[in-house]
Amino acid sequence: MTKPIDVLEAEALSLSPAERSRLVDRLLASLGHDPAWEQAWSEEADRREARIADGQAQWVDGAEAVARVRAALK
Known part of the structure; x- marks a missing residue:
């Protein structure tokens, strides 16, 4: 079962700045170039x-x- 986007957002915002930066990099990379x-x-x-x-x-x-x-x- 997938999590609602607001739950994912809250979890992402609770990460440390370094972890959020890594997540952003990975999400952007997943979109392709x-x-x-x-x-x-x-x-x-x-x-x-x-x-x-x-x-x-x-x-x-x-x-x-x-x-x-x-x-x-x-």
Whole structure:
């Protein structure tokens, strides 16, 4: 019998950060790799790094990024 997703989620969130990281890696690996998607993201990462290097953009820490997204969704 399979567990409901909310039970699995609660169990996953009770893991240590290292265990959660390992679980995320394994789950993502289980989805397979799409070479076109990986190439597109690689190119996007290069574009973003170039914008930062050129002074057109700047790094934002994770907490600030999340706060900005939440504010935009209100």
